Amino acid sequence: xxxxxxxxxxxxxxxxxxxxxxxxxxxxxxxxxxxxxxxxxxxxxxxxxxxxxxxxxxxxxxxxxxxxxxxxxxxxxxxxxxxxxxxxxxxxxxxxxxxxxxxxxxxxxxxxxxxxxxxxxxxxxxxxxxxxxxxxxxxxxxxxxxxxxxxxxxxxxxxxxxxxxxxxxxxxxxxxxxxxxxxxxxxxxxxxxxxxxxxxxxxxxxxxxxxxxxxxxxxxxxxxxxxxxxxxxxxxxxxxxxxxxxxxxxxxxxxxxxxxxxxxx
Amino acid sequence: xxxxxxxxxxxxxxxxxxxxxxxxxxxxxxxxxxxxxxxxxxxxxxxxxxxxxxxxxxxxxxxxxxxxxxxxxxxxxxxxxxxxxxxxxxxxxxxxxxxxxxxxxxxxxxxxxxxxxxxxxxxxxxxxxxxxxxxxxxxxxxxxxxxxxxxxxxxxxxxxxxxxxxxxxxxxxxxxxxxxxxxxxxxxxxxxxxxxxxxxxxxxxxxxxxxxxxxxxxxxxxxxxxxxxxxxxxxxxxxxxxxxxxxxxxxxxxxxxxxxxxxxxxxxxxxxxxxxxxxxxxxxxxxxxxxxxxxxxxxxxxxxxxxxxxxxxxxxxxxxxxxxxxxxxxxxxxxxxxxxxxxxxxxxxxxxxxxxxxxxxxxxxxxxxxxxxxxxxxxxxxxxxxxxxxxxxxxxxxxxxxxxxxxxxxxxxxxxxxxxxxxxxxxxxxxxxxxxxxxxxxxxxxxxxxxxxxxxxxxxxxxxxxxxxxxxxxxxxxxxxxxxxxxxxxxxxxxxxxxxxxxxxxxxxxxxxxxxxxxxxxxxxxxxxxxxxxxxxxxxxxxxxxxxxxxxxxxxxxxxxxxxxxxxxxxxxxxxxxxxxxxxxxxxxxxxxxxxxxxxx
Numbered sequence: 001x002x003x004x005x006x007x008x009x010x011x012x013x014x015x016x017x018x019x020x021x022x023x024x025x026x027x028x029x030x031x032x033x034x035x036x037x038x039x040x041x042x043x044x045x046x047x048x049x050x051x052x053x054x055x056x057x058x059x060x061x062x063x064x065x066x067x068x069x070x071x072x073x074x075x076x077x078x079x080x081x082x083x084x085x086x087x088x089x090x091x092x093x094x095x096x097x098x099x100x101x102x103x104x105x106x107x108x109x110x111x112x113x114x115x116x117x118x119x120x121x122x123x124x125x126x127x128x129x130x131x132x133x134x135x136x137x138x139x140x141x142x143x144x145x146x147x148x149x150x151x152x153x154x155x156x157x158x159x160x161x162x163x164x165x166x167x168x169x170x171x172x173x174x175x176x177x178x179x180x181x182x183x184x185x186x187x188x189x190x191x192x193x194x195x196x197x198x199x200x201x202x203x204x205x206x207x208x209x210x211x212x213x214x215x216x217x218x219x220x221x222x223x224x225x226x227x228x229x230x231x232x233x234x235x236x237x238x239x240x241x242x243x244x245x246x247x248x249x250x251x252x253x254x255x256x257x258x259x260x261x262x263x264x265x
Numbered sequence: 266x267x268x269x270x271x272x273x274x275x276x277x278x279x280x281x282x283x284x285x286x287x288x289x290x291x292x293x294x295x296x297x298x299x300x301x302x303x304x305x306x307x308x309x310x311x312x313x314x315x316x317x318x319x320x321x322x323x324x325x326x327x328x329x330x331x332x333x334x335x336x337x338x339x340x341x342x343x344x345x346x347x348x349x350x351x352x353x354x355x356x357x358x359x360x361x362x363x364x365x366x367x368x369x370x371x372x373x374x375x376x377x378x379x380x381x382x383x384x385x386x387x388x389x390x391x392x393x394x395x396x397x398x399x400x401x402x403x404x405x406x407x408x409x410x411x412x413x414x415x416x417x418x419x420x421x422x423x424x425x426x427x428x429x430x431x432x433x434x435x436x437x438x439x440x441x442x443x444x445x446x447x448x449x450x451x452x453x454x455x456x457x458x459x460x461x462x463x464x465x466x467x468x469x470x471x472x473x474x475x476x477x478x479x480x481x482x483x484x485x486x487x488x489x490x491x492x493x494x495x496x497x498x499x500x501x502x503x504x505x506x507x508x509x510x511x512x513x514x515x516x517x518x519x520x521x522x523x524x525x526x527x528x529x530x531x532x533x534x535x536x537x538x539x540x541x542x543x544x545x546x547x548x549x550x551x552x553x554x555x556x557x558x559x560x561x562x563x564x565x566x567x568x569x570x571x572x573x574x575x576x577x578x579x580x581x582x583x584x585x586x587x588x589x590x591x592x593x594x595x596x597x598x599x600x601x602x603x604x605x606x607x608x609x610x611x612x613x614x615x616x617x618x619x620x621x622x623x624x625x626x627x628x629x630x631x632x633x634x635x636x637x638x639x640x641x642x643x644x645x646x647x648x649x650x651x652x653x654x655x656x657x658x659x660x661x662x663x664x665x666x667x668x669x670x671x672x673x674x675x676x677x678x679x680x681x682x683x684x685x686x687x688x689x690x691x692x693x694x695x696x697x698x699x700x701x702x703x704x705x706x707x708x709x710x711x712x713x714x715x716x717x718x719x720x721x722x723x724x725x726x727x728x729x730x731x732x733x734x735x736x737x738x739x740x741x742x743x744x745x746x747x748x749x750x751x752x753x754x755x756x757x758x759x760x761x762x763x764x765x766x767x768x769x770x771x772x773x774x775x776x777x778x779x780x781x782x783x784x785x786x787x788x789x790x791x792x793x794x795x796x797x798x799x800x801x802x803x804x805x806x807x808x809x810x811x812x813x814x815x816x817x818x819x820x821x822x823x824x825x826x827x828x829x830x831x832x833x834x835x836x837x838x839x840x841x842x843x844x845x846x847x848x849x850x851x852x853x854x855x856x857x858x859x860x861x862x863x864x865x866x
Contacts, residue, residue, distance in 0.1 A: 007338060007374065007375025007376070008338060008341060008342045008345070008375055009324060009326070009338065009339070009342055011324045011325060011326075020324065020325070020326070022326065022335070023338070024334065024335060024338070025331070025335065049332060056330075057330035057331070060327075060330060061326055061327040061328075061329065061330025061331075062324075062325060062326045062327070062330070065321075065325055065327065066325045069325070077321070095318075095429075097429075117327075118321065118327070138329050138330075138428065139428075140426070140428040140429070149329070149330060149427075150330070150331065150332035150427070151332055152332045152333045152334060153331070153332045153333060153427040153428065154426050154427060154428045154429075155329050155330070155427050155428040177513055178513065179511070179512070179513030179514075180512075180513060180514060180515055180516045181507065181511075181516045182507075182513075202321060202322055203322050204319075204321075204322030204323050204325075205322065205323065205324065205325045206322065206325065
């Protein structure tokens with residue numbers, strides 16, 4: 001980690017518990033067993049930013065992901081959801097413009113969500129299992145001033161129906177930007193699956209169990225093994241229009257059709 | 266190494282979009298990659314610094330939970346983090362190239378967009394903006410005219426977004442982008458590379474730059490790398506691969522890399538607009554222009570006017586006027602009102618005006634304004650004249666103030682109101698004075714308030730309305746400027762925004778077209794004639810007496826007449842005598858030595 005520099009954030013993993021400090025926001029502590037503590041800064045860092053908003057940001061955005069990691073979970077840069085949790089769930093990589101709209105459509109159709117990104121997951125027995133996080137879901141837009149994540153941001157907290165229990169991962173769907181020459185839907189094979197898995201599996205601080213004084217290798221054997229495991233899942237891409245015509249649900253239709261295909265195997 | 270142990274190894278590959286950044290990065294990647302392993306999708310440089318999503322990997326912190334004030338600090342931190350993994354080379358470290366399209370700016374300690382302590386240098390890649398425009402349009406999915414407008418209008422992906430983990434990323438205009446990186450304020454060396462020089466001889470252009478940057482490379486190695494990423498080879502590669510940096514609007518990234526290709530695509534108004542916007546910087550960077558300086562200057566003036574007008578919707582009024590404006594229906598009549606003209610109904614605190622084409626205006630209590638444009642602005646032209654003139658005048662009267670039908674200009678340290686009837690040449694005279702180097706404060710409506718015995722005026726930003734012959738004489742493009750709505754044969758021009766603090770009014774000049782005048786002549790107005798000289802230009806079609814009441818109106822009028830010198834400027838009505846008019850006004854103000862100095866003579 002970088003040496004501490006006045007005004008810059010820092011995460012110290014050399015001692016127990018892990019200690020993070022973000023000037024203007026606050027501090028976190030995460031123990032080896034995953035328990036957490038946060039201390040938001042009490043002075044107003046920006047207009048309209050409350051202490052409670054800062055506490056929530058520290059807990060949901062920083063302490064919680066590290067806690068899952070310290071408890072031995074992978075962190076996937078994706079949302080997880082399912083129309084029928086008894087059959088499993090989908091990992092939805094949804095960071096492109098317009099993805100919020102697609103997630104809203106799925107939610108309206110009764111899909112239930114385990115977690116906003118990052119999603120905790122691990123191998124249990126023979127399967128990859130995603131676990132629910134109780135943290136709020138974020139979306140983009142000024143939907144309602146009262147639900148802004150912070151005082152000066154374009155991220156708002158939204159409600160989505162939740163599934164509160166772990167769920168077997170049946171497949172991965174990456175929402176990509178619609179472009180000339182890009183298929184509306186493409187089922188991935190071979191090297192493209194490995195590339196997708198590598199993009200999903202968060203590394204860096206999420207790639208080492210124990211704190212180390214020496215710089216960690218760029219990718220640990222454990223991280224590589226998780227990528228190999230993830231790339232064994234069925235994968236597809238669905239191209240998303242950044243702004244769709246009113247009521248257009250093509251992307252949600254494609255995802256649901258693919259879910260049917262995957263769960264019928 | 267810096268004192269904190271960081272290596273100053275970052276080299277910013279800075280360029281306005283579509284200027285050759287990918288070409289340089291291709292050469293750099295080819296230098297460090299075996300030819301059998303080269304793949305355009307492996308292009309190095311790292312992600313652009315505005316994207317801070319990697320904070321999640323680096324600190325475990327999801328940047329979507331941050332706010333806009335936090336993001337610059339995150340960017341600074343991530344740049345330092347990446348720079349800290351320096352690779353030794355000889356007596357130093359290998360340069361670490363990072364691409365950016367942003368203008369250079371310094372930021373603040375701990376939140377620097379381009380962290381000085383980590384930066385070794387920058388390479389600024391520039392390309393003829395005419396070729397840039399031809400590439401910019403297809404890449405961003407816009408036509409040539411829109412590309413030219415964006416390149417000159419400072420439109421850029423500027424707003425920061427915590428949800429998308431993006432800091433602000435201002436590109437500026439093509440000119441201001443280059444200007445920022447070439448400024449003496451940049452605290453590290455900047456090596457300027459022209460795309461056209463790369464095309465002519467890439468090895469000769471880049472070898473000294475790479476040497477200065479500490480990148481070990483022989484001429485032979487560089488020649489080999491340049492050859493491997495030759496444009497036709499990149500096109501061939503792209504024919505069987507999808508380049509990850511391709512635009513969503515085009516199937517191919519490597520379309521045409523020729524220098525000077527603009528000659529086949531860019532003509533007419535697009536070419537003229539582009540050279541007007543960027544002529545100065547193009548000359549500085551060694552690009553030859555196809556148009557003359559005077560032509561470019563006037564065209565730039567028209568374009569700057571259009572850009573100022575496009576910053577806000579037509580119904581937007583300067584906040585210092587304190588007006589609440591809505592677009593909507595106006596009532597058919599005002600009960601209990603007087604009607605000084607058939608199209609005006611007014612009481613002490615409300616006024617209703619009806620105009621040709623169905624336009625209407627309803628102003629009440631000095632603050633609330635409802636405007637009905639009559640038909641859509643797209644169909645009938647710019648309706649802002651309804652607000653800039655009459656709404657402001659009526660609101661001012663309802664608040665107890667006076668409104669002079671005059672333009673206001675600052676000549677040296679003298680504030681002059683140029684009054685006159687419709688068609689007397691107020692706007693033309695004020696624009697001609699602006700052309701002569703003086704400051705245009707307001708057109709057509711001079712708001713008057715009193716501070717003891719002193720008359721003050723409060724300027725506000727609004728459009729100037731010009732007829733065709735005036736616009737043409739002033740060198741402006743009548744056919745390009747927005748036409749006023751309601752069939753009015755005038756166009757809108759927006760000058761530089763004035764200072765909005767109240768200013769003492771020093772003099773009133775009343776323009777009076779006189780068929781008996783053979784040349785412009787000035788005369789002072791004395792005694793009771795001063796009140797008569799101003800009545801016509803303060804009455805506002807009789808509304809002032811209705812709103813203020815005859816007593817208060819007369820009191821204000823005499824107060825104004827007593828507080829400032831008044832001159833009549835007679836001029837022949839049909840001839841263009843503007844240079845003489847300007848000279849007369851300047852001479853009038855020459856009592857103050859500051860005039861000459863301010864006009865830059």
